[in-house]
Amino acid sequence: EVQLVESGGGLVQPGGSLRLSCAASGFTFSNYWMSWVRQAPGKGLEWVANIKQNGGENYYVDSVKGRFSISRDNAKNSLFLQMSTLRAEDTALYYCASSTTLGYYFDYWGQGTLVTVSS
Amino acid sequence: AIRMTQSPSSLSASTGDKVTITCRASQGVSSYLAWYHQKPGKAPELLIYAASTLQGGVPSRFSGSGSGTDFTLTISCLQSEDFGTYYCQQYYSYPRTFGPGTKVDIK
Numbered sequence: 094e095v096q097l098v099e100s101g102g103g104l105v106q107p108g109g110s111l112r113l114s115c116a117a118s119g120f121t122f123s124n125y126w127m128s129w130v131r132q133a134p135g136k137g138l139e140w141v142a143n144i145k146q147n148g149g150e151n152y153y154v155d156s157v158k159g160r161f162s163i164s165r166d167n168a169k170n171s172l173f174l175q176m177s178t179l180r181a182e183d184t185a186l187y188y189c190a191s192s193t194t195l196g197y198y199f200d201y202w203g204q205g206t207l208v209t210v211s212s
Numbered sequence: 213a214i215r216m217t218q219s220p221s222s223l224s225a226s227t228g229d230k231v232t233i234t235c236r237a238s239q240g241v242s243s244y245l246a247w248y249h250q251k252p253g254k255a256p257e258l259l260i261y262a263a264s265t266l267q268g269g270v271p272s273r274f275s276g277s278g279s280g281t282d283f284t285l286t287i288s289c290l291q292s293e294d295f296g297t298y299y300c301q302q303y304y305s306y307p308r309t310f311g312p313g314t315k316v317d318i319k
Contacts, residue, residue, distance in 0.1 A: 128308075138248075138256065138299055140308035154307040155213075188255055197303035198246035200267065202255035 095119040095201045097189045102206030109179050113206055115172040115189030123147075123167040126196035129174045131185035132205070141187070142174065143196045152196075156182075179210045214238050214302050216311035224317040231287040233314045235300035240280045244304040247276055247285045250313075251296040259298075260285065292318055 101113040113129070128143040142163040144151040151163050162175040172189055186207050190199035215238040225231050235245065243263040248256040258267045260276040263283055273288045287294055295318045300311040 137313045138310040152306045198261045200258050
């Protein structure tokens with residue numbers, strides 16, 4: 094059974110940093126593109142970033158470029174999102190999601206970890 | 213960025229009804245379009261990719277069509293478990309973008 098379990102969310106002040114983690118199991122993690130997708134409270138879905146199977150390629154939505162960094166550790170079946178210079182508008186539930194084909198669409202999702210940016 | 217729109221933004225229908233949701237892209241995305249279903253408090257689930265290919269395990273009452281800029285998700289016979297919000301997503305280019313969602317209530 095595919096499982097994606099996010100952790101690391103919490104309350105952080107504006108300008109602060111946070112590192113999210115996603116532990117994967119039930120599939121060959123190193124074969125899949127991985128993504129972070131977020132959902133602000135009561136709002137729709139926003140793709141944040143993704144990373145290629147070997148970590149050698151990644152993409153970001155413009156609003157987080159230069160502030161967020163996606164990475165992965167295939168030996169530990171883990172995905173990460175280092176977030177810095179956080180803003181109130183980054184407040185959201187952050188989902189980890191897998192993509193079977195070239196990072197196109199998202200076939201499995203975790204349950205999310207909540208990030209709240211507030212003073 | 214490619215902007216996705218959906219209509220209607222919400223609808224209410226009875227079990228057994230046929231439901232149609234429309235998604236439009238601000239520029240052509242070929243068939244690089246997916247549909248998701250999200251129930252309140254739950255993660256989204258993939259329903260359809262490549263505009264019309266049903267994800268494994270998804271009931272056959274769901275179907276998708278379209279290409280270019282105009283797409284449709286159809287639920288042929290609405291069931292009680294189909295309530296929630298439906299999102300379309302293009303993967304033709306970066307950034308990947310989602311539609312604003314269509315909320316489906318069961319009468």
